[in-house]
Amino acid sequence: MSSVTAVRVVLPTPLRVLAAIPTAEVTLEVDGAGAVTQRAVLAALEARYPALVGTVRDQATGRRRPFVRFFACQEDLSHEPPDDPLPAAVAAGAEPFVVLGAIAGG
């Protein structure tokens, strides 16, 4: 059974500029048959904004880029397995999934 859910995603400014996204937050239709996962959210993000392919996760390995972090519900989810369910509040659209560029100098 298909189960599409609306997930809110907050992107860092450089990626919004790259993909010509005028708002700080986008709402994605995520196929969440079973559970809404990090992998499903990123797939939906890349499908809607092809310019972001490879910018959040490495294309060859699928791994999160080292200087990118994932936050939601006041939790750092960066090291969670990509196929684990995201918090229910994210899956319900009540809280955003935040993609963050790590702070670094230069």
Added chain:
Amino acid sequence: MTTVRVLVGTRKGAFVFTADAGRQDWTVDGPQFAGWEIYHAKGSPVDPDRIYASQSSSWFGQVVHRSDDGGKSWRTVGNTFQYEGTPGTHQWYDGSPHPWEFARVWHLEPSLDEPDTVYAGVEDAALFRSTDGGSTWSELPGLRGHGTGPAWQPGAGGMCLHTLVLDHANPDRMFAAISAAGAFRTDDAGQSWKPITKGLVSAFLPDPTAEVGHCVHRIAQHPARPDTLYMQKHWDVLRTDDAGESWTEISGDLPTDFGFPIAVHPHEEDTVYVVPITSDAVHYPPNGQLRVYRSRTGGGEWEPLTDGLPQAHCYVDILRDAMDVDDCEPAGVYFGTTGGQLYASADGGDHWRAVAEHLPPVLSVEVQRLG
């Protein structure tokens, strides 16, 4: 009417400078891609308004942009660089095997005759080609796979294919340079490659005359005499007159033969430019004096060019892709510095002026003559 356009890639964006044939009054457009590292931007020789740009970021990876209107507007194109077959390993800094991993595009080289064809030299070192304007990329695996790949080792900046010279006389011939693997040539359009390092001597190698392992910084060719190439190596400036079959050192009376860029005068096959840097450990000009050295004899005898360049307290570096020439009459010579200056000479290097002085560190300079 002739227009000269200079494409400048920096650590914080790209800048486009334009001037008329006099090359005295410059306008600047930028920063484009503000905040992003632009490793290289270069236009097609047959369609100058078709420009490719490599944007790289430690945060967000590799992005490739393309412009079809001379840099006024851009769109992202393909950024999938997948090694052909099983990537295998090269040597890591400690000599241990390390898997080949794509990091970034160092150099984009548009085809001499087809605007939709462009080559990408990447880190970890490999050569990719697109024939659809950058939308998709395929590796030319003969270079990485010709046999010595497992012995290649990165230089301090990473194991990068940073130089690709497309032969103007022979469409099947290309020259590539890799830090720190050396120099290679193909005579069959990239299917197979061979090292061209006879005559190179590198004291940091266990065998200083080994076939691979040399840290070649840059190679330049004059289109009218394609078998003659000039090389700036980690140390030593060299030339070949037989398309790389053998090299001869031409450092001559240079104050130091360490440096990164090398360029050939567009109208004089024996006129060559380098920017000597103090040493491999001290990356600024000797005595804080920024001097381009010009040889009119194909090397060996060099003259310092100083007029308009800072001759005291200058501690910048000039990176390998940050020097180019235009083919106006008289020829123009340009280079950018890690201190954010863009210097230009409209008379072959006799006189220089700073076109810009406060850019981010300059990574690449490419010049186009339009009209």
